[in-house]
Amino acid sequence: xxxxxxKTSGLSHLSYLIGSGGKAAIIDPRRDCECYVEMARAExxxxxxxxxxxxxxxxxxxxxxxxxxxxxxxxxxPNSVGTVEYAETALQGDEFEIGQLKIRVLETPxxxxxxxxxxxxxxAYPDGPVGVFTGDALFVGDVGRTDFxxxxxxxxxxxxxxxxxxxxxxxxxxxxxxxxxxxxxxxxGMAEREFSTLGHERANxxxxxxxxxxxxxxxxxxxxxxxxxxxxxxxxxxxxxxEAAPRVMRPKRLSLxxxxxxxxxxxxxxxxxxxxxxxxxxxxxxxxxxxxSAFAGWFIREGDNVALVASDEDQLEAAMTHLVRIALxxxxxxxxxxxxxxxxGKAMRTIPMIGTDEVERRLESDERDWTLLDVRDADERxxxxxxxxxxxxxGELNEQYHDLDLSQHYTLMCASxxxxxxxxxxxxxxxxxxxxxxxxxxxxxxxxxx
Numbered sequence: 515x516x517x518x519x520x521k522t523s524g525l526s527h528l529s530y531l532i533g534s535g536g537k538a539a540i541i542d543p544r545r546d547c548e549c550y551v552e553m554a555r556a557e558x559x560x561x562x563x564x565x566x567x568x569x570x571x572x573x574x575x576x577x578x579x580x581x582x583x584x585x586x587x588x589x590x591x592p593n594s595v596g597t598v599e600y601a602e603t604a605l606q607g608d609e610f611e612i613g614q615l616k617i618r619v620l621e622t623p624x625x626x627x628x629x630x631x632x633x634x635x636x637x638a639y640p641d642g643p644v645g646v647f648t649g650d651a652l653f654v655g656d657v658g659r660t661d662f663x664x665x666x667x668x669x670x671x672x673x674x675x676x677x678x679x680x681x682x683x684x685x686x687x688x689x690x691x692x693x694x695x696x697x698x699x700x701x702x703g704m705a706e707r708e709f710s711t712l713g714h715e716r717a718n719x720x721x722x723x724x725x726x727x728x729x730x731x732x733x734x735x736x737x738x739x740x741x742x743x744x745x746x747x748x749x750x751x752x753x754x755x756x757e758a759a760p761r762v763m764r765p766k767r768l769s770l771x772x773x774x775x776x777x778x779x780x781x782x783x784x785x786x787x788x789x790x791x792x793x794x795x796x797x798x799x800x801x802x803x804x805x806x807s808a809f810a811g812w813f814i815r816e817g818d819n820v821a822l823v824a825s826d827e828d829q830l831e832a833a834m835t836h837l838v839r840i841a842l843x844x845x846x847x848x849x850x851x852x853x854x855x856x857x858x859g860k861a862m863r864t865i866p867m868i869g870t871d872e873v874e875r876r877l878e879s880d881e882r883d884w885t886l887l888d889v890r891d892a893d894e895r896x897x898x899x900x901x902x903x904x905x906x907x908x909g910e911l912n913e914q915y916h917d918l919d920l921s922q923h924y925t926l927m928c929a930s931x932x933x934x935x936x937x938x939x940x941x942x943x944x945x946x947x948x949x950x951x952x953x954x955x956x957x958x959x960x961x962x963x964x
Contacts, residue, residue, distance in 0.1 A: 516534070519708070546835070566588065567631065569595075578756065589619075594626075594753065621677075625659065668735060686716060690710045738891065742809075742811040744812075760843065778846055798943060799936075805932065810842060819845075822848040823852065867931070903927070920947075
């Protein structure tokens with residue numbers, strides 16, 4: 515008997531392989547899905563079932579691709595916005611045998627209308643289930659977001675409340691297997707820990723401590739979440755069925771002259787923020803590898819073509835992998851060698867970093883042609899904000915940069931300076947010249963004013 519968790523970095527996506535008696539099932543596979551076949555075959559298992567907890571918003575499902583590789587059945591929930599063309603519909607109470615294991619379906623709408631949980635039973639120990647795959651309904655330390663049906667806010671929040679209690683009724687001994695961990699855009703308060711039981715969550719998960727259904731609904735209705743534009747692309751592909759990922763996940767290597775001849779929609783520098791700020795090719799934006807999954811889908815649209823700039827080949831591979839998982843496949847190539855390019859006389863741009871003393875000086879002098887622009891999310895800003903600063907969420911600069919003044923001097927800030935550098939890089943790529951970043955940002959401000 516086998517149960518393996520497969521974590522997809524960046525997206526903090528969790529998928530699972532379970533196997534027994536020569537058979538295996540996959541829960542919520544990602545797009546680059548050959549790994550599941552390799553893992554199953556290494557254990558002498560045949561993948562016979564693919565279970566989807568819901569239509570994912572944040573990544574391309576690998577279910578139709580894995581079905582074509584293995585011939586396995588794909589099971590998906592009812593009441594989706596459209597027909598899931600590559601799947602059969604699973605309903606409440608349906609059961610599926612995987613050797614000694616049995617999977618039973620729970621309909622758990624709320625996060626999405628088609629959401630299912632899959633309850634894991636070991637038939638050799640029939641006294642209750644041993645685990646439950648909860649998708650994006652219940653996480654470790656959090657519960658799913660309910661903002662995908664804005665015209666039905668209270669209804670879907672109530673549906674999630676009912677679904678959560680349906681899951682909790684399985685028993686405190688049941689092991690929790692969610693579809694995302696900390697860092698995912700599918701929740702805001704997930705624990706760093708990726709293991710728990712329903713009993714532990716019942717006692718400790720803050721979102722399960724409300725005194726009433728109405729109190730839970732009120733809280734969920736007031737939550738603030740952002741929906742990047744690429745969510746709409748994921749919704750469509752996860753109904754129609756996405757194409758297989760490219761076989762080679764390293765972009766074509768470009769020389770400097772080849773890079774200069776390219777006509778691309780985005781030149782994306784995937785190096786760390788301080789490296790980017792110290793010197794980068796003009797016209798490039800900054801999406802550090804570890805932030806691509808969270809922010810690329812705000813700035814890069816379906817069909818846009820991209821060239822990458824990185825520190826080394828491994829960084830290029832990691833960047834392409836992250837982009838492919840959200841279907842941003844039009845990657846023309848990658849360039850390594852910013853420092854050698856500078857040595858050849860290639861014009862570079864820098865973005866200065868400033869500290870707390872300079873920010874305070876500018877605030878006190880009330881400089882009219884200068885704006886301190888906070889790019890954190892609304893919840894962060896509600897907790898603490900610097901008086902005199904203005905606010906635009908970093909992702910929403912994708913469109914709202916049009917409302918900014920090209921002649922104005924902007925200092926970008928966030929919690930530490932990471933997102934601020936992404937924001938500054940985007941503005942620089944759109945033609946803004948007077949930019950700097952508050953290094954340390956709110957962390958530094960609080961340290962100086964405690």
